[in-house]
Amino acid sequence: MRGSQSIVLTSKNFAFLLIAAMQEVGILQITCRTARYAGHDAWISVLLAAVFPLAGLFLINGLCSRFPRDSLARISDRVLGPVPGKAVSFAYVAYTMFNAAMAIRLFTELANSFLLAKTPGWVLALLLTLGAAYIFSRDIASIAWMTEFTYYLIQPLWIVLLAALSRADYRNLLPVGDNGLSNILLGMQGAFLSYIGAEILLVLYPFIQNKREVLRAGMLAVAWSAFFYTSLALIVTMAFGGGVVKLFVWDNLALIKTYHLPVIERAEFFVAIIYSWLALRAAAVLLYTARQTISGAAGVSEKYRRQVVAILAAGVFALALLPGNFSEVVQYTKYVGLAGVSMMLGLPSLLWTLAVIRGLRGT
Amino acid sequence: MFRNPFRKSAQKNQTSIPVSGRLESDLANLKKALGGKGAQIVVRRFTDKYCLVYINVMVNEETVNRDVAAHLPALLRGVITPDQVPVREIRATGDLKKAAREVLMGCSALLIGELKEVYIYDTRGVPKRIPEESPTERTTRGGRSGFIEDLDTNLALIRRNLSTPQLEVDLFTLGELVVTRGAMVYVNNIADPGIVEEVRRRLKKIKGDNVLATGTIEANIEDHPWSLFPQALNTEKPNRVAANLMEGRVAVFLDGTSNVLVVPAVFPQFMQGIEDYFDRFWVGNFTRVLRFVGLVVAITLTPSYIALVTYHHELLPLELLMAVAEHRREAPFPPIVEALLMEMIIEFLREAGLRLPNPLGQTMGVVGGIILGQAIIQARIVGPLIVIVVSVSAVASFIIPNYSASLGIRLVKYPLMLLSSLFGAIGISLGIILFITHQASMRSFGVPYMSPLAPFRFRDMEDSVVVSHTWKMRRRPDSIPHQKDKRITGTPRGAGKK
Numbered sequence: 001m002r003g004s005q006s007i008v009l010t011s012k013n014f015a016f017l018l019i020a021a022m023q024e025v026g027i028l029q030i031t032c033r034t035a036r037y038a039g040h041d042a043w044i045s046v047l048l049a050a051v052f053p054l055a056g057l058f059l060i061n062g063l064c065s066r067f068p069r070d071s072l073a074r075i076s077d078r079v080l081g082p083v084p085g086k087a088v089s090f091a092y093v094a095y096t097m098f099n100a101a102m103a104i105r106l107f108t109e110l111a112n113s114f115l116l117a118k119t120p121g122w123v124l125a126l127l128l129t130l131g132a133a134y135i136f137s138r139d140i141a142s143i144a145w146m147t148e149f150t151y152y153l154i155q156p157l158w159i160v161l162l163a164a165l166s167r168a169d170y171r172n173l174l175p176v177g178d179n180g181l182s183n184i185l186l187g188m189q190g191a192f193l194s195y196i197g198a199e200i201l202l203v204l205y206p207f208i209q210n211k212r213e214v215l216r217a218g219m220l221a222v223a224w225s226a227f228f229y230t231s232l233a234l235i236v237t238m239a240f241g242g243g244v245v246k247l248f249v250w251d252n253l254a255l256i257k258t259y260h261l262p263v264i265e266r267a268e269f270f271v272a273i274i275y276s277w278l279a280l281r282a283a284a285v286l287l288y289t290a291r292q293t294i295s296g297a298a299g300v301s302e303k304y305r306r307q308v309v310a311i312l313a314a315g316v317f318a319l320a321l322l323p324g325n326f327s328e329v330v331q332y333t334k335y336v337g338l339a340g341v342s343m344m345l346g347l348p349s350l351l352w353t354l355a356v357i358r359g360l361r362g363t
Numbered sequence: 364m365f366r367n368p369f370r371k372s373a374q375k376n377q378t379s380i381p382v383s384g385r386l387e388s389d390l391a392n393l394k395k396a397l398g399g400k401g402a403q404i405v406v407r408r409f410t411d412k413y414c415l416v417y418i419n420v421m422v423n424e425e426t427v428n429r430d431v432a433a434h435l436p437a438l439l440r441g442v443i444t445p446d447q448v449p450v451r452e453i454r455a456t457g458d459l460k461k462a463a464r465e466v467l468m469g470c471s472a473l474l475i476g477e478l479k480e481v482y483i484y485d486t487r488g489v490p491k492r493i494p495e496e497s498p499t500e501r502t503t504r505g506g507r508s509g510f511i512e513d514l515d516t517n518l519a520l521i522r523r524n525l526s527t528p529q530l531e532v533d534l535f536t537l538g539e540l541v542v543t544r545g546a547m548v549y550v551n552n553i554a555d556p557g558i559v560e561e562v563r564r565r566l567k568k569i570k571g572d573n574v575l576a577t578g579t580i581e582a583n584i585e586d587h588p589w590s591l592f593p594q595a596l597n598t599e600k601p602n603r604v605a606a607n608l609m610e611g612r613v614a615v616f617l618d619g620t621s622n623v624l625v626v627p628a629v630f631p632q633f634m635q636g637i638e639d640y641f642d643r644f645w646v647g648n649f650t651r652v653l654r655f656v657g658l659v660v661a662i663t664l665t666p667s668y669i670a671l672v673t674y675h676h677e678l679l680p681l682e683l684l685m686a687v688a689e690h691r692r693e694a695p696f697p698p699i700v701e702a703l704l705m706e707m708i709i710e711f712l713r714e715a716g717l718r719l720p721n722p723l724g725q726t727m728g729v730v731g732g733i734i735l736g737q738a739i740i741q742a743r744i745v746g747p748l749i750v751i752v753v754s755v756s757a758v759a760s761f762i763i764p765n766y767s768a769s770l771g772i773r774l775v776k777y778p779l780m781l782l783s784s785l786f787g788a789i790g791i792s793l794g795i796i797l798f799i800t801h802q803a804s805m806r807s808f809g810v811p812y813m814s815p816l817a818p819f820r821f822r823d824m825e826d827s828v829v830v831s832h833t834w835k836m837r838r839r840p841d842s843i844p845h846q847k848d849k850r851i852t853g854t855p856r857g858a859g860k861k
Binding site: 115134143274280 | 674677678788789791793797800811813816817819
């Protein structure tokens with residue numbers, strides 16, 4: 001059995017991988033980002049933004065069900081032809097690297113603010129990149145099991161956040177919808193970063209054992225994330241009011257500071273530590289899909305897994321250092337969110353349409 | 364005498380020496396095949412047609428005299444045939460090399476002139492100890508007997524625990540120069556044939572001059588030889604092996620060692636104690652959870668101390684912070700050096716205590732724990748807090764019931780200490796997630812090492828971090844592939860009720 005077992009994922013594994021890819025450090029800022037447009041109606045923007053990953057899942061499932069054994073690299077090759085197909089694959093790799101790099105960089109900024117003020121950011125970025133490299137060098141089933149196990153360990157974190165309900169005043173949410181539909185819709189882009197991730201299905205689909213359950217598992221993962229984000233946005237807004245929330249940088253951590261937990265002197269400290277797991281999990285899952293895509297597109301065999309991992313890790317580290325300061329990081333994450341939505345919706349739509357027109361199907 | 368399904372290729376390589384039927388020539392060839400200068404080789408002649416050959420220190424003299432030699436006159440008279448001699452096992456072979464190998468293992472060879480076969484009688488009688496409780500697996504409840512160094516006794520102990528016709532014992536031999544007997548044991552209608560075949564395949568691949576311990580087998584058949592964590596359960600308790608066999612696992616026995624390997628192994632299995640199933644429900648659960656808490660403490664307490672003292676002072680309560688600051692003002696070493704020094708002392712004491720005779724070992728513990736600890740604080744080499752931290756961490760690591768697992772777990776804290784000294788709490792957090800990833804990526808014979816925690820299997824949670832009533836465990840663990848899913852539990856819930 002040593003080395004002979006073929007890697008398969010259950011739909012449950014996929015759900016946890018999707019949660020890990022979506023719930024990264026961006027959730028620390030989800031309310032303040034959306035509140036900049038939607039004010040105290042940020043929670044509506046957050047809830048509505050869940051439509052994007054759901055639509056993405058439908059599109060990707062539709063595309064991949066035509067090519068059940070093929071991953072993105074092969075699908076794009078077949079649908080678009082060798083050169084444009086490879087270009088699309090490499091674009092996906094570049095996007096995932098950028099997304100992972102921003103997850104790492106965002107945590108680096110957080111760590112510099114709350115945990116290790118004197119340690120240079122590049123050292124922390126390197127540390128996290130190396131950690132992520134170790135994780136994404138494993139097989140996808142192992143990564144899925146890790147995300148599942150850590151998911152259960154992270155749950156107390158949400159309870160800590162929910163404890164802020166004692167400070168909440170529901171009147172801060174009123175009048176509902178007062179900021180206008182256009183602002184609420186604009187506010188959705190603030191939540192994009194926390195909802196992108198469904199595009200991993202483009203790569204993971206062939207690994208999933210029971211294809212019929214993919215959509216249901218994905219929807220459950222999105223529904224859970226949407227529920228969590230919306231609750232968070234509601235609590236933060238109820239605690240501070242829409243006018244104040246938009247001024248925050250790390251709204252969740254500000255929320256924890258509003259109350260005192262017995263025994264735990266500085267709850268936000270522990271929460272900040274746990275966020276390192278979120279960053280690593282997200283980066284590792286995304287980079288695993290990048291690893292698979294680059295191997296598929298460039299025809300690199302599993303024998304050169306370590307070299308591929310090293311190249312991706314080096315690239316991610318370089319990209320993580322790209323933003324010069326925190327405001328640039330925020331700007332870059334906005335781009336990542338938009339790129340993610342186009343990868344999640346645009347790419348599968350294009351490939352699916354062309355596949356249908358050309359009558360292409362997988363074996 | 365012993366079925367040897369694993370070593371056909373090895374045997375092919377050895378040239379055979381056929382029995383010629385000429386007694387003197389066959390005897391000379393047998394002696395040659397036995398090697399050495401013939402010391403300890405006993406040749407007993409019965410007329411010029413028969414002679415019995417054995418090694419005096421390897422046989423049970425009483426068996427040889429009473430069961431074999433005493434019946435040879437009857438054999439000479441033709442009253443009985445050679446295969447009617449009343450010993451445990453009889454086999455005939457036409458190859459003197461094979462006969463020599465059996466003699467080396469304690470059998471007696473009967474050479475008969477004009478017959479082109481040698482009769483091998485099982486007269487083995489190597490001194491063996493009484494099956495007593497293993498010092499590393501002491502229990503307060505349940506069976507006390509432990510395996511010994513004799514394969515047959517160990518197989519008898521397992522048969523006593525599992526007297527079922529479904530118990531399958533596959534005997535084999537390992538080693539090219541020194542041949543050691545072993546056995547692969549499983550329950551036929553429970554163990555997954557795929558796992559059984561895989562264990563057999565891996566055992567077959569083991570090559571070496573000699574295989575003296577199950578540790579060698581373990582190193583050869585495990586999936587991740589570079590990992591810190593054992594991937595086979597190493598136990599000396601027959602009831603533990605029996606319970607594992609009933610869950611679909613396979614046990615590997617080896618003559619000359621009292622440790623039995625059980626595969627596939629999963630990490631939570633190393634946290635299970637035998638008493639957990641016999642104690643009161645709440646007591647068993649408390650102990651089980653305590654072990655997992657102990658695991659976390661053993662791994663993270665010392666690194667947390669380093670992180671707190673080096674980077675995150677603000678998390679310490681003010682009084683404690685003042686005390687720590689007071690010590691740190693005079694401390695000659697940074698926290699990581701302090702911690703490493705203390706951890707090393709603990710490791711020295713543990714290793715020394717292990718090698719010394721029992722009373723001396725206990726003295727070593729007292730001297731190390733109290734006198735040395737006190738002296739080191741008074742000399743201001745380290746602070747009192749680190750002594751407490753390291754001691755608690757060491758005690759917590761001893762809670763883990765499996766010795767080889769506790770050794771691996773103890774070593775995990777060293778890289779964590781280094782990470783915490785460099786990156787504080789982030790270092791610990793990173794180290795833990797890498798530890799989890801490493802464990803999640805391991806397999807033992809195809810079974811995820813972290814199951815039933817990762818992948819999470821709700822059904823198997825009844826015997827993982829918590830332990831349920833045995834009467835509630837109606838199905839075998841999902842994590843271990845098996846054939847017969849339903850267990851026959853003794854009584855339904857409430858059998859004691861009217």
